Amino acid sequence: MIALIDCNNFYASCERLFNPALNDQPIAVLSSNDGCIIARSQEVKKLGIPMGAPAYKWRTKLELKNVHLFSANFTLYGDMSRRVMQIMKQFSPDVEIYSIDEAFLHLETLRDNDYYSLGKKIKTQVAQWTGVPLSVGIAPTKTLAKLANKIAKKYEHLGGVFIIEDPKRQTWLDYTDRLEMTNVWGIGWRSVLTLRKHGIYTLKQFMNMDEQRVRNLMGVTGLRTHSELHGTKCILHEHTQQPHKTIISSRTFSKPVTTLDELRESISTFTARAAEKLRKKQCAASFVHVWLKTNKHRKDMPQYRGYDFMSLPLASSYTPELIAYATKALSRIFKPGYHYKKSAVMLTGIVPQNQVQLNLFHENYPLAKRTQIMHTVDELNKQLGSRTITFGSMGTFQPWKPKQELRSQRYTTSWDELMTIKI
Amino acid sequence: MLSLDMHYFQLQTSQKVLIPLAFNSVSAGFPSPAQDFLENHLDLNEYLIEHPTATFFVRVQGDSMQGDRIFDGDLLIVDRALEPKDGDVIIALLDGEFTVKRINKNTTGFWLVPSNKHYRKIKITSEMDFSIWGVVLHTIRSFR
Numbered sequence: 001m002i003a004l005i006d007c008n009n010f011y012a013s014c015e016r017l018f019n020p021a022l023n024d025q026p027i028a029v030l031s032s033n034d035g036c037i038i039a040r041s042q043e044v045k046k047l048g049i050p051m052g053a054p055a056y057k058w059r060t061k062l063e064l065k066n067v068h069l070f071s072a073n074f075t076l077y078g079d080m081s082r083r084v085m086q087i088m089k090q091f092s093p094d095v096e097i098y099s100i101d102e103a104f105l106h107l108e109t110l111r112d113n114d115y116y117s118l119g120k121k122i123k124t125q126v127a128q129w130t131g132v133p134l135s136v137g138i139a140p141t142k143t144l145a146k147l148a149n150k151i152a153k154k155y156e157h158l159g160g161v162f163i164i165e166d167p168k169r170q171t172w173l174d175y176t177d178r179l180e181m182t183n184v185w186g187i188g189w190r191s192v193l194t195l196r197k198h199g200i201y202t203l204k205q206f207m208n209m210d211e212q213r214v215r216n217l218m219g220v221t222g223l224r225t226h227s228e229l230h231g232t233k234c235i236l237h238e239h240t241q242q243p244h245k246t247i248i249s250s251r252t253f254s255k256p257v258t259t260l261d262e263l264r265e266s267i268s269t270f271t272a273r274a275a276e277k278l279r280k281k282q283c284a285a286s287f288v289h290v291w292l293k294t295n296k297h298r299k300d301m302p303q304y305r306g307y308d309f310m311s312l313p314l315a316s317s318y319t320p321e322l323i324a325y326a327t328k329a330l331s332r333i334f335k336p337g338y339h340y341k342k343s344a345v346m347l348t349g350i351v352p353q354n355q356v357q358l359n360l361f362h363e364n365y366p367l368a369k370r371t372q373i374m375h376t377v378d379e380l381n382k383q384l385g386s387r388t389i390t391f392g393s394m395g396t397f398q399p400w401k402p403k404q405e406l407r408s409q410r411y412t413t414s415w416d417e418l419m420t421i422k423i
Numbered sequence: 424m425l426s427l428d429m430h431y432f433q434l435q436t437s438q439k440v441l442i443p444l445a446f447n448s449v450s451a452g453f454p455s456p457a458q459d460f461l462e463n464h465l466d467l468n469e470y471l472i473e474h475p476t477a478t479f480f481v482r483v484q485g486d487s488m489q490g491d492r493i494f495d496g497d498l499l500i501v502d503r504a505l506e507p508k509d510g511d512v513i514i515a516l517l518d519g520e521f522t523v524k525r526i527n528k529n530t531t532g533f534w535l536v537p538s539n540k541h542y543r544k545i546k547i548t549s550e551m552d553f554s555i556w557g558v559v560l561h562t563i564r565s566f567r
Contacts, residue, residue, distance in 0.1 A: 020516050021519045093431050111424045131503070420483070423488055423522060
């Protein structure tokens, strides 16, 4: 059996743990630059404010209904997620982390088949240990487990846990009467439209469709979903993560940037960040791509998008070298007179570091020394806090950095930002 | 087969284990008498923290717990995984506000007890919104 664990309103729940006065208050979390709503508590969902809503557009309603706004505190959310996932490992030797707040647990057969109690146990323990509420769906396939989780979330009387033991005894289908078909993993709005065109409006009807017909209308992925709903495992286990083919680092600027110096700061910072990710995977990159964009929403301002890339003779993860190439690309595409809104750096041609062969032309390349330098930098940043050691070209003031004016404290990762209690 | 009272333990392979080197090479001719008794270094994390995923650090301000040697500015190590016992120092959530007190059970009910004569103990009643956020295990106070 497979369990799908999904935290309820994860970001909002993290904020509430250290600020319990907000437990029944409407909370929304904003994306970088405090732009769009990326998380809503149950109360905000009920107010009809949609996911992704731009904060400034909805500010009247947000103010009227006293919605508490927070800038995304990913440091906190990341740490809380790590804790939740670590607890999951007590319940299964095979935990597949799917997103920041979701994981599949591959369960061994339970002696007395009491999966409901197991689900309750997981829910209770995580709530007690971390304060994070979650829902549990357990079923023989991933697609069904995900659906079971949605059912558990929708019907409060189920206690946050729902089990689909025997998919063939389709009693669980009754619970899907009031669920949109898009709640099924693998069925998106496009599929729904296609199905509707062919007279399929409900999940029950979809389940009863002939396999060939499903394949004709929705392709092999649709058939996979259909089979999984019938209890046949079709979706592969993500045992090993494929090495990422690209690493991107980018941010929108909090205010328009016009000078090459400021752009160089941002490009250097993004390159350094991307290079850190590269080294974490023990890889090196052969290509550095750079983008510049103006604000496409400002139709009154001149628009420009620049792009260029540089190829390295030898794949590298040495930050100063990558910054040098990124800066070169930047100087090629920079045009004065524009108000830039965003810049981005992408690394491609990613290969494992140990596959980088020094050949005759690179005899003098100080690979060992550079590897040692970066290792030292990474270790110091890890131990003393990120940005302990940065590279000069990144700038110290960085006025273009995204705003996070409403960010709560990093209660679990920063000694200076611990929760303080008056006793 | 899994049963509900079982759970899996993960081997913590990521933590650094300080393995003492045999610092005397035998070529010197005289092996160290301490050789066979070498043990691991002392690790504060191991000593102080039983449930890392449920442990949080909190600072306190105020003097209501001075009798328990909890002083203004102290760092508290709080464990949410432990079942609170009578007499534990806990972080309580009372009507939406945090406080740190000892929890005591007697014939009249549950009480939140300070350790400073200028403060009164509080009886927990059914009208109150009360819950226990965590159990305080240790305080850390620095002299420098």
